[in-house]
Each structure stands twice: as C-alpha cells, then as structure tokens.
Amino acid sequence: MTKLCVPMMVDSLDQALAAAARAAELGADLVEYRIDQFADDAEQVASLVAQSPLPCIVTCRPAWEGGHYDGDEQQRISMIEHVGMASHAPAYFDVELAAYSSSKNLRQKVNLVVDHEKQVRSVQAGLILSSHDFTQRPADLSKKVRAMAEEAACRVIKVAWRARSLRDNLEAFEIIESRYKPTIALCMGEEGLMSRVLAKKFGAVLTFVALEDGAGTAPGQPTVDEIKKLYRWDSINAATRVYGVIGHPVSHSMSPAIHNAGFDAADFNGVYLPLPIAPSYEAFKATVGSMLEHKSLHFRGASVTIPHKENLLRFVKEMGGTIDPLAETIGAANTLVVDDDGSLAALNTDYDGALDAVCDSLDITREGFKGMQVAVIGAGGAARAIVAGFAHYGANVTIYNRTQSKAKDLADDVANRENMPVSAAPLDDLANADAAVFINCTPIGMHPKVDASPLGDGKLPSSFGPGTVVFDTIYNPIETLLLRQAREAGCLTIAGTAMFTRQGAAQFVRWTGKAAPLDVFERVLLEKLSAKR
Numbered sequence: 234m235t236k237l238c239v240p241m242m243v244d245s246l247d248q249a250l251a252a253a254a255r256a257a258e259l260g261a262d263l264v265e266y267r268i269d270q271f272a273d274d275a276e277q278v279a280s281l282v283a284q285s286p287l288p289c290i291v292t293c294r295p296a297w298e299g300g301h302y303d304g305d306e307q308q309r310i311s312m313i314e315h316v317g318m319a320s321h322a323p324a325y326f327d328v329e330l331a332a333y334s335s336s337k338n339l340r341q342k343v344n345l346v347v348d349h350e351k352q353v354r355s356v357q358a359g360l361i362l363s364s365h366d367f368t369q370r371p372a373d374l375s376k377k378v379r380a381m382a383e384e385a386a387c388r389v390i391k392v393a394w395r396a397r398s399l400r401d402n403l404e405a406f407e408i409i410e411s412r413y414k415p416t417i418a419l420c421m422g423e424e425g426l427m428s429r430v431l432a433k434k435f436g437a438v439l440t441f442v443a444l445e446d447g448a449g450t451a452p453g454q455p456t457v458d459e460i461k462k463l464y465r466w467d468s469i470n471a472a473t474r475v476y477g478v479i480g481h482p483v484s485h486s487m488s489p490a491i492h493n494a495g496f497d498a499a500d501f502n503g504v505y506l507p508l509p510i511a512p513s514y515e516a517f518k519a520t521v522g523s524m525l526e527h528k529s530l531h532f533r534g535a536s537v538t539i540p541h542k543e544n545l546l547r548f549v550k551e552m553g554g555t556i557d558p559l560a561e562t563i564g565a566a567n568t569l570v571v572d573d574d575g576s577l578a579a580l581n582t583d584y585d586g587a588l589d590a591v592c593d594s595l596d597i598t599r600e601g602f603k604g605m606q607v608a609v610i611g612a613g614g615a616a617r618a619i620v621a622g623f624a625h626y627g628a629n630v631t632i633y634n635r636t637q638s639k640a641k642d643l644a645d646d647v648a649n650r651e652n653m654p655v656s657a658a659p660l661d662d663l664a665n666a667d668a669a670v671f672i673n674c675t676p677i678g679m680h681p682k683v684d685a686s687p688l689g690d691g692k693l694p695s696s697f698g699p700g701t702v703v704f705d706t707i708y709n710p711i712e713t714l715l716l717r718q719a720r721e722a723g724c725l726t727i728a729g730t731a732m733f734t735r736q737g738a739a740q741f742v743r744w745t746g747k748a749a750p751l752d753v754f755e756r757v758l759l760e761k762l763s764a765k766r
C-alpha cells in the first residue's frame with residue numbers, strides 16, 4: 234500500500250520528534266528526516282531514529298543534488314555507517330545514484346547497513362537510490378532508472394524531476410508501472426501535483442506530503458490535510474476515475490473542492506485535480522490526447538476554463554466526438570465527458586448553471602422562460618452562454634454592453650442560430666430597461682472593486698421591484714453592490730454562487746450518472762469563499 238511520507242528538515246532532535254509526532258497524528262505512515270544540516274552529530278541522528286514515532290527514511294542530501302549538505306563526504310559516509318549500525322535502524326536510507334555509483338567507499342559502507350541478497354548480517358534498513366532534477370526532465374531518465382534497478386542493494390527506485398507539463402506525470406506513471414522494483418516517481422512543481430496524488434493509484438512506494446503549508450521540502454508537495462481531505466487519498470485505488478479542471482491558471486479554482494466533496498458524498502470512486510495546460514491549442518491537444526491514451530489513468534472528464542473553452546470544442550470535433558448543440562451556438566464548451574469506450578463529448582454547462590439558478594429561485598421549469606423579457610449586461614464569454622441559453626428556451630433577450638458593436642454581433646449571431654429575436658442596446662440604456670430578469674455578466678463589482686455596480690450612477694431600472702429577478706454572475710463578493718441595490722428595491726436576487734454550483738452539478742451528473750449533492754457544493758463553496766476573505 235502506498236505510504237504517505239512527511240519529509241522534514243531537521244534542526245534539532247526535539248523539533249524533529251515533535252514534527253514527526255504531529256505527522257503521525259495527521260495520519261502519515263512514514264517520515265523522512267532530512268538531516269542535511271544536522272549530520273554533524275551521528276549519535277543525535279541515531280537517537281532521533283530510535284525515538285521516532287513513525288518508521289523513517291534518513292536522508293543527508295548534498296548541495297550538488299539540490300539539498301543543503303555541503304560538508305565533507307567522508308563525514309556523511311561515517312554518519313550513515315554509524316546510524317546504520319545502531320540498535321534501531323531506519324526503514325530506509327536515501328542515497329543519490331550519482332554518489333553511490335561513483336564512490337566505492339560510499340557503496341561499501343551503505344551496502345553494510347542496508348538489507349540485500351548478499352548481506353550476511355540481518356539488517357532492517359532498505360536502500361532508496363535516488364535522482365533529482367529541480368529544473369527539468371533529465372535526458373537520461375530511463376538510463377538512470379535501469380541503473381538503479383540493476384543495483385542488487387537497491388530496494389526502492391526514486392526519481393523526481395520538475396514537470397514542464399502534465400505529460401511528465403504520465404511518464405512517472407509509466408516508470409512505476411514498469412515494476413522493475415518498488416518505485417517512487419514524482420514530478421515537482423504545479424504541473425506535477427497529479428503524480429503526487431495519483432501515486433497510490435499506480436502503486437508507488439510512497440508520496441511526499443508537507444506537514445503544513447510552506448513546510449514542504451520540494452516544490453508542489455501538497456499538505457497531509459490536502460491530500461487526505463481535498464484529494465480523497467484514503468479512497469484512491471487502481472480503478473479510481475480521474476477528472477479535473479483544465480485552464481491556465483487553475484491553482485485558485487474552487488472546482489476541486491466542490492467536486493471532490495461531491496464524489497465523497499455520492500460515494501463515487503473518482504478524484505478531481507487542477508490540470509494546468511499552457512495556453513495554446515497545440516498544448517491542449519497534445520496533453521489531453523496523451524491523458525486519453527494512457528488507459529490506466531482512467532481519465533474520464535474535465536471542467537474546462539479560460540483559455541481553453543474554444544480549444545475543447547475544436548478538439549472534440551477533430552476527435553469525432555459529440556458536441557452539445559448549444560455549445561456549438563455558444564462557440565465554447567466547458568465540460569469534457571469521456572465514456573468508458575473512449576468516446577468524447579463536449580458540452581457547455583455554464584448556461585445550465587444560469588438557467589437552473591433562475592428556475593430554482595422562481596420555482597419554474599425552463600419552458601417558463603418563453604416570452605420572458607431578459608436583460609443581459611455584458612457581451613463576453615459568460616454572456617454568450619447565458620444569452621444563447623435563454624434565447625433557446627424562448628426568452629426575449631436584450632444585451633446591454635459597453636462596446637455596442639460586440640453586443641450587436643452577439644445578438645445577431647444567437648438570433649440567427651436559435652431563430653429567436655435578440656436585441657442589443659448601449660449600457661447607458663440599462664436604466665430604461667423593462668425586464669423581468671436582469672443578469673450581470675460583467676466583472677463590475679467583483680472583488681476587490683466591490684463599490685462598483687453596472688448601474689453606474691445608481692439610477693435603477695423602472696422594472697426593479699417585487700417580482701423582478703436580479704442575478705449577478707459574480708460570486709466574490711456573494712452580495713455585490715448590484716444585488717444589494719436590487720434587494721433594497723424589493724427584487725428577488727440570485728448570487729453567482731448559485732450559477733457556479735449548478736454548472737458544476739450539471740457536470741457531476743454527466744460524469745457520475747448520479748444526482749449532484751448541490752447542498753454539499755454550496756456548503757463547500759461558501760466555506761472556501763469565506764476562508765478567502
């Protein structure tokens with residue numbers, strides 16, 4: 234079973250023991266004592282190993298391999314020898330392949346203190362042979378893996394490198410899957426998170442997790458809490474289906490929190506990750522294509538956000554998949570669905586989220602939009618999905634936008650495709666709008682500029698009052714100035730959170746075939762938003 238290992242830089246015996254006790258409390262299985270700056274006193278290191286509350290790895294990483302040890306190599310070797318010969322051996326010593334292959338002395342001493350076929354003495358410690366590259370994928374990666382595998386004393390192969398794209402993770406999985414020997418193959422950096430979370434799916438020996446934010450020993454390590462609570466570590470197994478949010482950037486997306494909590498609530502064997510892909514169609518195609526080809530990854534879908542919504546549509550078309558007709562009208566998709574047989578579908582659940590938010594608050598079905606006057610403020614990506622959705626269900630939509638020509642183009646395009654009248658008006662005319670539903674699709678009023686409203690000087694449209702719905706797609710803050718103005722005028726208000734959770738709910742249903750736990754989505758989103766404040 235893949236272990237959760239908390240690495241820690243050791244400053245003192247007490248500090249390391251306290252951190253290891255905390256790691257045990259949080260549910261880690263193993264700790265790695267990085268004694269790079271604590272290697273002077275071998276007696277103290279032996280004492281640390283003897284008192285460790287969890288099985289441990291002892292590592293003294295030299296500066297030339299990305300560590301902090303810049304002392305004498307002979308002293309490092311003596312320390313390993315001393316700790317290895319002490320009455321309580323660590324579970325593993327981690328030694329760099331480069332040092333082990335080039336120093337006869339190191340090899341000899343290490344072989345004496347680790348367990349292997351040619352060892353007469355019975356010892357408990359295993360040898361991790363390791364190689365790290367903090368800048369890129371090493372050109373001789375496969376050669377290094379084979380060299381480690383061929384060393385009789387090597388119990389665990391460890392390779393770690395800085396991922397340049399998500400595709401590096403797939404190579405890490407291939408290395409684990411080749412099963413030369415028990416393996417740790419990890420990618421560093423934001424693009425490498427997948428290799429850390431899915432280490433268990435592929436049967437790696439362990440993954441490294443930081444005790445808390447900022448306490449990691451390599452870039453991209455999630456915390457114990459994150460991997461267990463956010464990324465569902467305890468539920469991950471070889472059959473776990475993989476989903477995620479594709480975009481650039483995606484690190485601040487709320488989608489992993491809501492979807493993973495949803496998988497938990499629905500007892501669905503899935504995990505949802507941030508999937509950053511560089512902003513070009515070529516990068517999108519190559520990365521998503523590789524993830525689909527790696528069958529054992531069980532990549533089954535993604536939410537797709539800026540700048541890849543148009544790329545998703547193009548990709549699924551090129552692959553011969555199915556396109557939701559409204560996504561075609563909108564010209565962008567936000568959801569990829571991958572069926573078990575590999576067939577693809579692209580849909581747009583942004584309009585679902587908006588339509589469902591209004592339906593739920595008015596307690597009507599989509600058929601109830603027929604003939605309804607809807608004022609949409611903005612003519613960008615969100616407006617496009619919302620205008621198309623409401624027009625499709627028969628609403629009379631008017632688009633109010635700062636750049637009049639963009640409003641006109643959008644109105645004409647949707648009117649032609651949906652065969653429905655859609656009109657355009659200048660933003661200044663908003664105060665004269667006579668609509669039953671107003672929807673803000675601009676960022677006006679979004680954090681941090683919370684004192685702004687698309688109503689500008691504050692003159693309210695004449696139809697603002699009881700019975701009118703005002704919906705702001707912005708969800709930070711939850712109540713924008715526009716919503717406050719509308720609430721005070723007696724309108725029914727809808728926050729952007731309602732759209733966000735419902736577009737996620739529509740994705741969830743398509744991926745899992747189960748009802749979406751909307752209450753869970755709402756609770757998690759509100760928690761995340763209040764934590765941000």
Ligand code: NAP
Pocket residue numbers: 583586611612613614615616634635636639674675676677679706707708729730732733734736
């Ligand atoms: P976008 O494509 O950049 O479009 C922005 C629109 O806002 C454009 O029409 C732009 O007018 C207008 N605009 C921007 N700044 C303005 C200003 N200072 N004064 C007047 N008009 C201004 O953005 P988007 O992707 O559609 O996103 C728009 C909003 O939707 C965002 O605030 C986002 O929070 C929200 N959203 C919410 C959800 C959800 O699930 N709740 C989902 C998607 C988007 P011009 O045409 O004149 O430039």
